[in-house]
Amino acid sequence: MARKKQTDDQRAARREEILDAAMHVFETQGGIAAVSFRNVAAKAGISYSAPYRYFTDKDDLLNALRARAFRWIESEMKQAMKSKRSATAKLEALARAYVTAGVSCPDRYELMFFELDNTDIARNSLELRAAKNDALGVCTDVIIEGQESGAFSDHLDPLVASHLFWTGAHGLVSLEVSGQFVMGCTIDQLIAPLFQTLQSQILNSENQDSHTIAANG
Amino acid sequence: MARKKQTDDQRAARREEILDAAMHVFETQGGIAAVSFRNVAAKAGISYSAPYRYFTDKDDLLNALRARAFRWIESEMKQAMKSKRSATAKLEALARAYVTAGVSCPDRYELMFFELDNTDIARNSLELRAAKNDALGVCTDVIIEGQESGAFSDHLDPLVASHLFWTGAHGLVSLEVSGQFVMGCTIDQLIAPLFQTLQSQILNSENQDSHTIAANG
DNA sequence: CTTTTTTGTTGACAGTGTTAATTTAACAGT
DNA sequence: ACTGTTAAATTAACACTGTCAACAAAAAAG
Numbered sequence: 001m002a003r004k005k006q007t008d009d010q011r012a013a014r015r016e017e018i019l020d021a022a023m024h025v026f027e028t029q030g031g032i033a034a035v036s037f038r039n040v041a042a043k044a045g046i047s048y049s050a051p052y053r054y055f056t057d058k059d060d061l062l063n064a065l066r067a068r069a070f071r072w073i074e075s076e077m078k079q080a081m082k083s084k085r086s087a088t089a090k091l092e093a094l095a096r097a098y099v100t101a102g103v104s105c106p107d108r109y110e111l112m113f114f115e116l117d118n119t120d121i122a123r124n125s126l127e128l129r130a131a132k133n134d135a136l137g138v139c140t141d142v143i144i145e146g147q148e149s150g151a152f153s154d155h156l157d158p159l160v161a162s163h164l165f166w167t168g169a170h171g172l173v174s175l176e177v178s179g180q181f182v183m184g185c186t187i188d189q190l191i192a193p194l195f196q197t198l199q200s201q202i203l204n205s206e207n208q209d210s211h212t213i214a215a216n217g
Numbered sequence: 218m219a220r221k222k223q224t225d226d227q228r229a230a231r232r233e234e235i236l237d238a239a240m241h242v243f244e245t246q247g248g249i250a251a252v253s254f255r256n257v258a259a260k261a262g263i264s265y266s267a268p269y270r271y272f273t274d275k276d277d278l279l280n281a282l283r284a285r286a287f288r289w290i291e292s293e294m295k296q297a298m299k300s301k302r303s304a305t306a307k308l309e310a311l312a313r314a315y316v317t318a319g320v321s322c323p324d325r326y327e328l329m330f331f332e333l334d335n336t337d338i339a340r341n342s343l344e345l346r347a348a349k350n351d352a353l354g355v356c357t358d359v360i361i362e363g364q365e366s367g368a369f370s371d372h373l374d375p376l377v378a379s380h381l382f383w384t385g386a387h388g389l390v391s392l393e394v395s396g397q398f399v400m401g402c403t404i405d406q407l408i409a410p411l412f413q414t415l416q417s418q419i420l421n422s423e424n425q426d427s428h429t430i431a432a433n434g
Numbered sequence: 435c436t437t438t439t440t441t442g443t444t445g446a447c448a449g450t451g452t453t454a455a456t457t458t459a460a461c462a463g464t
Numbered sequence: 465a466c467t468g469t470t471a472a473a474t475t476a477a478c479a480c481t482g483t484c485a486a487c488a489a490a491a492a493a494g
Contacts, residue, residue: 014472036450047474049452058451114331116395133400156410163402164411171388178333179341183350185380193373193419194381201414224440224492231441253481264443266483275482438493443486450481457474464467 015054018044019064026065031107032115035062062115063125069108070131076101077138087146088199094139095169095195102173103187109177113170139165143203152203161202168194232271235261236281243282248324249332252279279332280342286325287348293318294355304363305416311356312386312412319390320404326394330387356382360420369420378419385411 021044026035037058038048055061080097084090102109139162146152156164172194176187238261243252254275255265272278297314301307319326356379363369373381389411393404 037452038450049475050473052452053472110333113391113395113397114333116327116331129399132397157402157406159400159402160406160410163398163407164414167388167392167407167411168385169388170392171384171386174330174391175384175387178330180330180349181380182346183376185374185376189374189377190380190384193377194384197381197414197418201418202410228440254483255481266444267442269483270441436494438491440491441489443488445484445486447484448482451479453476453478455474455476457472459470459472461470462468464465 011054018046018051018054019061019068020044022061022065023068026107026111032062032111035065037061060125062111063128066112067125067128067131069112070128070135072108073098073101073112074131074135074138077135081138081142087142087149087151088203090142091139091146091165091199091203092195094142095165096191098169099173099187099191102169103176106177109173113174114178136162136166146203156202164202165195165198168198228271232281235263235268235271236278236285237261239278239282240285243324243328249279249328252282254278277342279328280345283329284342284345284348286329287345287352289325290315290318290329291348291352291355294352298355298359304359304366304368307359308356308363308382308416308420309412311359312382313408315386316390316404316408319386320393323394326390330391331395353379353383363420373419381419382412382415385415 018040022035022040025039025043026032029035029039037051040061041048041051044051051061055064077094077097080093081090084093140158143152143158143161143165147154147158152161172187172190175181181187181190235257239252239257242256242260243249246252246256254268257278258265258268261268268278272281294311294314297310298307301310357375360369360375360378360382364371364375369378389404389407392398398404398407
């Protein structure tokens with residue numbers, strides 16, 4: 001029994017070793033394109049087919065890498081929040097940290113969102129789903145905190161509100177990272193108005209059901 | 218001269234033929250993964266290396282396909298706008314059409330944004346860049362129209378404003394298409410508050426420089 | 435008609451993901 | 465210690481892929 005347990009640990013350690021190698025290849029060899037079983041195995045010092053004992057698929061391996069990336073961006077957000085006290089400040093810090101992290105590490109961001117080999121979310125490993133939920137949870141928690149303290153309006157479900165922030169942040173990073181902002185419009189011009197808009201409109205109680213927008217005059 | 222022009226047309230026609238074959242493979246064989254030179258060439262009835270006379274790269278071929286996709290989503294937006302008169306109605310119709318198109322054709326949307334083999338935008342074909350600009354231009358033009366008619370505030374550059382809309386719409390579609398909305402939050406819950414927010418806050422003149430958001434109370 | 439340029443074909447190379455067969459190593463039971 | 469059993473790791477092989485070089489066919493230019 002104890003024996004069995006130990007071999008499980010060893011197994012997990014080996015898996016982690018392979019993941020380390022994969023991460024190293026990913027970071028140093030130029031992103032996702034460089035991550036092949038043969039490449040990773042070579043870096044880990046094992047034969048090219050050995051990783052199949054630890055990952056069913058290439059997608060399985062990539063999912064594990066994705067999970068790491070989500071944990072990383074989660075920690076970036078938490079780090080940026082640490083010095084802030086109010087929910088408003090936390091929310092802004094978190095959002096800016098997300099964008100900064102994504103923009104400054106485009107390879108990781110690409111890994112997280114731009115490789116949907118199989119859209120089959122059911123195949124998403126529990127590991128990845130958990131990491132993703134935890135990352136989004138950072139935002140959701142701050143919004144809950146703000147609503148409970150009365151700093152934010154509660155006319156929106158915290159989950160919906162955090163999804164809205166995520167949508168904005170992801171749209172920003174995604175378009176920037178894939179080089180879509182052209183014609184003299186930079187991401188720096190967009191960050192402020194976007195988050196300002198999201199904060200004021202979503203977290204304030206006014207205008208919560210004005211479906212048609214009146215022209216100003 | 219006329220002779221020369223005609224052979225150019227023939228060449229362009231062949232190129233279009235190959236693109237048609239590529240599009241067919243893309244649509245019927247399961248998206249981007251199925252588009253290989255060999256596959257496309259087989260569908261076009263030529264040998265597997267012949268497309269190299271018309272496309273320098275696989276990326277070159279994909280760029281041409283991407284251009285078609287952008288033209289398509291542009292026409293979808295214009296179609297949806299046709300019945301609308303006011304700039305406000307046009308803007309809403311355009312935004313919804315963009316989201317609907319993207320969500321209902323995830324393969325095409327993936328093609329447009331999720332395959333940045335080379336982030337080198339300089340290599341983006343003129344064809345693609347033009348198609349992209351035209352698609353975004355639909356939104357920019359409506360905003361200009363709204364600003365000129367006084368329906369929208371002009372405190373934002375129309376280009377920046379349209380980029381903001383694009384950011385929101387793309388964030389929405391991108392997250393939806395890659396299956397990120399989980400835990401009981403659907404895209405339908407997000408569309409209305411997001412666009413309502415963008416419209417009212419960005420296109421109204423109030424709150425244009427309230428950098429810190431006051432707590433409501 | 436000859437020469438040159440443009441198209442299309444085939445063969446080849448270096449990779450890839452993945453599976454099957456096979457060897458190596460570590461454990462359990464007697 | 466010698467089994468038998470099970471897991472781990474390796475190698476060979478298959479069916480692909482993008483890409484290029486060598487070559488044949490055809491068309492255009494002179």
